[in-house]
Amino acid sequence: xxxxxxxxxxxxxxxxxxxxxxxxxxxxxxxxxxxxxxxxxxxxxxxxxxxxxxxxxxxxxxxxxxxxxxxxxxxxxxxxxxxxxxxxxxxxxxxxxxxxxxxxxxxxxxxxx
Amino acid sequence: xxxxxxxxxxxxxxxxxxxxxxxxxxxxxxxxxxxxxxxxxxxxxxxxxxxxxxxxxxxxxxxxxxxxxxxxxxxxxxxxxxxxxxxxxxxxxxxxxxxxxxxxxxxxxxx
Numbered sequence: 001x002x003x004x005x006x007x008x009x010x011x012x013x014x015x016x017x018x019x020x021x022x023x024x025x026x027x028x029x030x031x032x033x034x035x036x037x038x039x040x041x042x043x044x045x046x047x048x049x050x051x052x053x054x055x056x057x058x059x060x061x062x063x064x065x066x067x068x069x070x071x072x073x074x075x076x077x078x079x080x081x082x083x084x085x086x087x088x089x090x091x092x093x094x095x096x097x098x099x100x101x102x103x104x105x106x107x108x109x110x111x112x113x
Numbered sequence: 114x115x116x117x118x119x120x121x122x123x124x125x126x127x128x129x130x131x132x133x134x135x136x137x138x139x140x141x142x143x144x145x146x147x148x149x150x151x152x153x154x155x156x157x158x159x160x161x162x163x164x165x166x167x168x169x170x171x172x173x174x175x176x177x178x179x180x181x182x183x184x185x186x187x188x189x190x191x192x193x194x195x196x197x198x199x200x201x202x203x204x205x206x207x208x209x210x211x212x213x214x215x216x217x218x219x220x221x222x223x224x
Contacts, residue, residue, distance in 0.1 A: 004155075033211070042201060043156070043214040050210070058211065090155055097210055099144055099163075102203075104155035 003027050006091050006105040014113050019078040021108045023091030025071075031094040032074040033102065034058075034066060036087040043090065049074055050097065081112045119202055119215040127223050132189040134218040136202030137182075143205045145178060145185050146212065150199045159187075159200075164207075192222045 003026030013019055023032060031050055035043040035058075045058030047066040055066050063085060065077045078085055088109050092102040120135045138145065144163045148156040162169045162178045162185065169176045175188040189196055199219045203212040 035214075040216055042216040043203075045211050045213075048211060056210075092156075098205070099161075101146060101158040101161060102148075102156070102212060103158070104148075106155045107153075 004091060004093055004103060004105040006089075006108045008108060009106065010109045012111045012113065013081055015082055016080050019081050019110065019112075021076040021089055021091075021110070023074045023076070023105060025074075025093050027093060027095075027103070028071060029093040029095045029103075030071075031097050032068065033092040033094070034064075034074065034076045035090045035092060036060065036085075037090060037107070038087050046076065046089075078110075081110075083112050086110060086112045119200070119218045121218060122216070123219045123221070125221045125223065126192055128192060128194060130192055132192050132196070132220050132222070134187050134200055134220070136185045136187070136204075136215055138185075138202075138204040138213075139183065141207045142180070143207050143209070145176075145205070146203045147174075147176060147185075147187050148201045148203060148214075150201065150217070152198075156201065189220070192220075194222050194224050196220060197222045 005024045007022045033048040034046040037043050044060045049055045049068040067075045088107045090107050091105040094100045146161045147159045150156045160171045162176050173190045178185045199217045201217045203214045
């Protein structure tokens, strides 16, 4: 299994509070992604990173920010959580942006009350 | 927007039978990939087919790609209970940095 660790794996929080999810990899892959998974929607890309301090928005980036200060860590922050952000969040990594497969973490289940 | 769409949404078969699921996508692709997700787990890559390939095999998996119809199919032969999972197609556009996933097909294999 690819060395990807997500933390926390489960979190319950209240509307309006900030939340940070962490993705840590030991594969030294350049590309890292944050997806959210919701019933009926498959996986939707939130943000991705193509190198240290290099990030870009995905299709559902509103309400989320990311940071990547070192190769192995990619942080996803919800500045002020809303109930619509209740979801399962997956981090993925890839060695090759154009052709390669993604390796996924085990997911972080977030519930916003 | 979602690039890939799977059909059917759900499939229930008997152990030993074949399972076929289809995926359609909207724009020209560089490659198309299939992933499996067991309940409560992350996605696992199964197979990748490039835009210039028409068919690919990996063990009991067979993937076809028809770029003229913008569609792909995944066939699992001689299914086992352990094949029970959700299956997702994901397409990468020609000038796109990301994989776009469909909503998935949930396959249940009955013993």
